[in-house]
Amino acid sequence: MKVMHFHFGKDGGAERFFVHLLNGLAEHGVQQKIVIRPDRAWKNNIHSSVEVIESHFRTASLDRFLLPLRVNALIRHWKPNSVLGWMPKGAKLVPGNPKPHRLVRLGDYPTTLKKFRNIDTVVCNTPGIASHVRAMGWMRGVEVISNFTDMERVAPFSRSAMNTPEDAFVISSMGRFVPRKGFDVLIQALAERPKAYLWLIGNGEQEGNLRALAEQLGVDDRVRFAGWQKDPRPFIAASDCFAMASSHEPLGNVVLEAWAQHVPVVSTRSEGPTWFMRDGDNGLMVDIGDHQAFAREIGRVQDDVEMSRKLVASGLRTLEQQFSADAVVRAYMALFAAHP
Structure with missing residues (x-):
């Protein structure tokens, strides 16, 4: 079985799942070629059998015009069973050639279907996204196949290296520092938990504002900015509670990663968590903001x-029953095999 992927994401939970799936498919003998942005930090985590092609695919570049020609020639020569574009940008590179099964994988709610004109099947990682796509008028194939995460428990990161007392109650959270992730809400919550520390794993445009808010509320001595981490699991493993405050979260990979490290989760009632979390059972849930x-x-x-x-x-049971690596990989393989 041969599969070609187009993925132009940067660094985050979606990219971690992309690598997990590539490796899972490779371990099942699937031959794969991928087109990604150059110099991705996660490139070295990809299985050695996967052929990597790097391209910017920018709007104003020669590569923008040459890459589709190169891809079409490669598809004609290599003859993959399926071609999978990740997110709308990846879908734009999927050729009009009808011979391979042409798919797009969505981890968020699209605002338009225009980029999917060459797509046969939309693969959504939640039922909510699938319903949204159908409501927009999509008449071709729709499949729901969710994510999985690495279940391996890792050694916790050193609290002393984070200037945090060993006996402190540590709250961790992770993501891009953008408004929708709600890190400001967690800093406000920290002000009401005087014995707790907050570790924020990530980076982004809002970091300056978050630091200023922590100082304004008098909690800057208990907030730690860990920066973007190639492997955030040790930081999560070192915490006592994981908090996800997103106002919009189609799935919530970070919740799965916290469960895999045996850390309890408090989350907003955003789209993804509302689907797979049960308040008081596998997590605690609060209203957005x-x-x-x-x-x-x-x-x-x-x-x-x-x-x-x-x-x-209960979170671990949910991982095993709903987000198992074996089930997700086999679902993708069945989808690829259904269209030889």
């Missing part, structure tokens, strides 16, 4: 060790 509710539910995790253990155990 409610920093007081975050402070309260984080306090419950801090004060009730037995409840926290139950949240983790």
